[in-house]
Every structure is written in structure tokens, then in C-alpha cells.
Amino acid sequence: MRLEIRHDTTYEFHPPMRGVVQSLRLWPSRFEGQAVVDWSVVVEGAVRGAGFRDGAGDKIETAVVMGPVETVVVSVAGTVETTDLAGVLRGHREKIKPAAYLRHTGFTKPDAALSDLARSAVDQTSGALERGHALSNAIGDAIAYTPGQTDHNTTAAEALAAGHGVCQDHAHALIAAALSLDIPARYVTGYLHAEGGIAEASHAWAELYVPDLGWVGFDPSNGVCPNEHYVRIGSGFDALDAAPIRGVAQGRGTEALKVDVNVVEAAQ
Structure with missing residues (x-):
């Protein structure tokens, strides 16, 4: 499937900031399930740093906007050819060993209820693959997809206790x-x-490590493994660690955020 993506993220600062520094993880992953036809990431007025790939295989660049800064717009546009690999991250090159992802964060710390649900x-x-499907289905059943009831600070334990959430919570x-x-x-963003199906401004799912297969994606929000409808961007320990854009603003004031995402099937 050929997918065209437009993703605009607008930050507005009041009063203007002295400067803004951002770390961008906004480029499609390299693996057998997707091939980039064209892709651009534009930050108007920014000085861009050299790009690199981290140990997880994700491309990252820095962008610096000198002040006074009232608005920062990050514009992503591109086309990706996708193939259904039944969720298997085949051909993805990374240096981090799977055992590194046995650690939890404040968002992903399992409490007694989550542990009981898993068991x-x-x-x-x-078998490991069957366990992955069973866990994904159990989470999808236990946490109803309900936008607006959780926020970016909600933990896994809190979402399960409430019984509702969005793709980040799943x-x-x-x-x-x-x-x-x-x-x-x-955690995977894309x-x-x-x-x-269920989708938000951008989408998120999880990958579990399955011996003999490697990393396999599971999307509890939609009850499927990622297929040709998905474009993988990056990964991390949780939503904060895997965030497509992370930044620091120099100055005091308020920040308003607006995100627009459009994903359509393109003509072949």
C-alpha cells in the first residue's frame, strides 16, 4: 500500500521565548515492511543539526530556533510504500539488546492488577507469540477506547483501574x-x-520480543498486529522516551500545541 502523510505540529508561546531547541524523531523506520518514496521534515527558521541513528535504529535530528520565538511549526510530508509482515519487524537494524527493554518506567510499572491480568x-x-496475542487482546478488552478521559500523564496502572483510555494507554x-x-x-510511535479503525493525531502501539521471530508489534486499540496500514516511526521505553518531538524552550510563559495529521492511500 502506498500511503501519503502530512503531519503539522504548531507550538505557540506567550510571551515569546528566547529560543527553542527540539529533538526530532520523525523519519520512517528502515525495515522490510516499509520503503520511503519521498519524505521531508521542515522547521521554518530553524538551524538543523546533523542527523544520526540511535542504538534503536531511529533517525534523530536537532533543530534550534533563535528568539524571540512566538511560533514554531514542524511540517512533515511524505509517501511510504508499506507491506504486511504480520507485525514482524523484519530487517530492522539496531544495536540495543532485547534484554534492555525489561526495565519499566513510571508509565509502564506493572501493579498487582496488571500482573494478575497478564497471568x-x-x-x-x-508459545511466546500466542502469549503476545493473548496479552494484547486482554488489554484491549480491559481498557475501553475512550478519548478525552485520560491525558499524557496517565500511567498504565491508572488506565487499567479506570477501564478506559486511548492508544497511548493501551x-x-x-x-x-x-x-x-x-x-x-x-513503545512504538507512527x-x-x-x-x-481507531486512530488519533498520530498512533501508538507496542512491540514484544518473540524468540525466533524478533520484535513483533501488537495494537490493542484495534485488536491487530501492525499491517500495511501502519507506518512505523520510532520506539522507546514509553511515550515520553519515544516522542516524535521533544524540546526545551528558554523563557517563562505558556505553550499551546496544535497537531494536524492526515494519512491517505495514494494512487499507485
């Missing part, structure tokens, strides 16, 4: 459930061509 979900399963909860069973797991 119950895998009780009748055999991904955090799946990671926490997997970690409670000593299964390496990580885009989804929904076609009636």
Missing part, C-alpha cells in the same frame, strides 16, 4: 503486562491509515 491472559497459552498497559512476565516490550 490470567496467558494461563491457557503455549500501549503502556501492554508493555507493563509483558514486563510482569519478563517479556521485553517497548501513523495509521484507519479506514474505520
